[in-house]
Amino acid sequence: MSVEHSILAVLSSRPCSGYDIKAEFEHKGASLYWGLSFGSIYPHLKKLEQKGLIQTVNEEQGGRHKKIYDLTGEGWIELQDWIKSLTPSRVIRDELMVKMTAWEAALPNERILFIDHLKQRKKETEEMLNYFIEWPNNAHSFISEFGDLAINYGQKILKAELEWIEETIEHINQPAQPPTQDPFGMYPKIKDRRDKALKEIRVKE
Amino acid sequence: MSVEHSILAVLSSRPCSGYDIKAEFEHKGASLYWGLSFGSIYPHLKKLEQKGLIQTVNEEQGGRHKKIYDLTGEGWIELQDWIKSLTPSRVIRDELMVKMTAWEAALPNERILFIDHLKQRKKETEEMLNYFIEWPNNAHSFISEFGDLAINYGQKILKAELEWIEETIEHINQPAQPPTQDPFGMYPKIKDRRDKALKEIRVKE
DNA sequence: TGCGACATGTAAAAAGTTACATGATTAG
DNA sequence: CTAATCATGTAACTTTTTACATGTCGCA
Numbered sequence: 001m002s003v004e005h006s007i008l009a010v011l012s013s014r015p016c017s018g019y020d021i022k023a024e025f026e027h028k029g030a031s032l033y034w035g036l037s038f039g040s041i042y043p044h045l046k047k048l049e050q051k052g053l054i055q056t057v058n059e060e061q062g063g064r065h066k067k068i069y070d071l072t073g074e075g076w077i078e079l080q081d082w083i084k085s086l087t088p089s090r091v092i093r094d095e096l097m098v099k100m101t102a103w104e105a106a107l108p109n110e111r112i113l114f115i116d117h118l119k120q121r122k123k124e125t126e127e128m129l130n131y132f133i134e135w136p137n138n139a140h141s142f143i144s145e146f147g148d149l150a151i152n153y154g155q156k157i158l159k160a161e162l163e164w165i166e167e168t169i170e171h172i173n174q175p176a177q178p179p180t181q182d183p184f185g186m187y188p189k190i191k192d193r194r195d196k197a198l199k200e201i202r203v204k205e
Numbered sequence: 206m207s208v209e210h211s212i213l214a215v216l217s218s219r220p221c222s223g224y225d226i227k228a229e230f231e232h233k234g235a236s237l238y239w240g241l242s243f244g245s246i247y248p249h250l251k252k253l254e255q256k257g258l259i260q261t262v263n264e265e266q267g268g269r270h271k272k273i274y275d276l277t278g279e280g281w282i283e284l285q286d287w288i289k290s291l292t293p294s295r296v297i298r299d300e301l302m303v304k305m306t307a308w309e310a311a312l313p314n315e316r317i318l319f320i321d322h323l324k325q326r327k328k329e330t331e332e333m334l335n336y337f338i339e340w341p342n343n344a345h346s347f348i349s350e351f352g353d354l355a356i357n358y359g360q361k362i363l364k365a366e367l368e369w370i371e372e373t374i375e376h377i378n379q380p381a382q383p384p385t386q387d388p389f390g391m392y393p394k395i396k397d398r399r400d401k402a403l404k405e406i407r408v409k410e
Numbered sequence: 411t412g413c414g415a416c417a418t419g420t421a422a423a424a425a426g427t428t429a430c431a432t433g434a435t436t437a438g
Numbered sequence: 439c440t441a442a443t444c445a446t447g448t449a450a451c452t453t454t455t456t457a458c459a460t461g462t463c464g465c466a
Binding site for chain 3: 019064
Binding site: 002005006008009010012013014015032033034035070071072073074075076077079080082083084086087088089090091092093094095096097098099100101102103104105106107110111113114117120121124136142143144145146147148149150152153154156157159160161163164167168171172176177178179180181182183184186187189190193194197198199200201 | 207210211213214215217218219220237238239240275276277278279280281282284285287288289291292293294295296297298299300301302303304305306307308309310311312315316318319322325326329341347348349350351352353354355357358359361362364365366368369372373376377381382383384385386387388389391392395398399402403404405406407
């Protein structure tokens with residue numbers, strides 16, 4: 001299970017409180033590659049401490065109470081073992097692409113509407129990319145050689161995505177085209193199924 | 206919740222059984238952008254039927270029992286509404302990148318080992334890319350204009366990733382470099398923390 | 411004095427995976 | 439005849455999110 005491992009990974013750069021870890025997942029290096037909510041972080045910290053992989057190195061009880069955790073020797077070993085171990089394949093979950101594959105079956109006459117989705121995606125992607133570009137310039141955080149390579153990855157992928165968005169907006173602004181591939185004449189069949197199903201609602205009403 | 210919506214999206218192309226839906230999520234268009242297990246699909250189909258968004262259009266009870274579902278009029282409307290609605294931001298979860306950001310803190314003297322991870326990733330990425338390239342040539346499935354654009358997206362991103370992998374393998378084969386950015390002298394501090402923590406284990410033993 | 415950021419934590423609900431149970435059909 | 443694939447479904451478990459409860463600190 002890699003959630004606890006990713007907490008160990010954050011802790012490797014410096015001792016942190018639960019709140020700090022959340023911040024790292026939100027605003028720093030980890031942000032692009034992982035995310036966790038408070039409701040998940042605090043119980044995991046407790047578990048990791050019970051397992052002896054992390055320990056409380058500083059606890060302020062009076063006033064604002066705050067607990068700083070750091071890796072134990074066992075924690076460092078566990079982190080090293082995890083880092084060396086085989087990485088499971090990425091899981092890609094991209095709702096926009098799922099919508100895209102069903103768009104023409106469901107909304108064949110509203111293709112122009114999809115451009116709104118693309119523009120929203122473009123905005124988000126640009127923000128992420130800016131963040132990546134600014135990061136090495138902000139001089140706030142420690143960036144290792146490998147951290148730098150991970151930044152390059154993000155930049156490269158996001159730039160490719162922006163290119164695709166531009167091309168695709170342009171494409172959709174052109175007149176509609178017949179399906180690229182439709183060996184069994186599915187397109188008219190889908191239209192029939194949809195129209196028939198929608199008509200049944202009207203009959204009921 | 207978009208899991209049920211992605212099932213509706215699969216059903217929009219043709220009526221399917223639970224097993225077919227699983228196959229779509231594994232081998233077809235949806236595969237790159239979503240995934241679900243049987244344990245999740247069947248209960249969701251039941252729920253969707255109770256909600257009146259899908260219905261059983263064919264049930265073979267004798268012999269091999271099989272239930273084919275199709276969208277109802279309400280299901281089509283629900284799918285249309287979802288497709289038009291704002292899409293939440295992508296969640297990227299990339300374990301390899303998390304490992305990368307912690308690599309030098311945990312394993313500063315084993316940078317060459319990371320090349321194994323990159324080669325594994327390269328293999329996986331190439332397989333996915335081939336799948337994407339072959340897909341429009343297999344003449345098996347219906348590919349709409351938008352479906353084709355979604356395929357372009359996958360190809361573009363995966364090609365950019367392969368380029369990055371090549372560059373990065375080459376970079377790591379060069380001699381190690383000092384941290385790109387280390388305004389507070391973190392690098393030596395991390396080393397001290399790690400060494401101290403690891404020494405404590407040895408004391409105990 | 412009131413707001414926003416800092417800070418920890420729990421409980422309930424939601425979501426999904428794994429493992430299991432069951433059985434039919436088909437290709438070699 | 440046997441292995442792979444087709445096919446549905448449940449139960450236990452794991453995981454994560456959301457919402458809530460609580461309280462401090464610094465600043466305008």
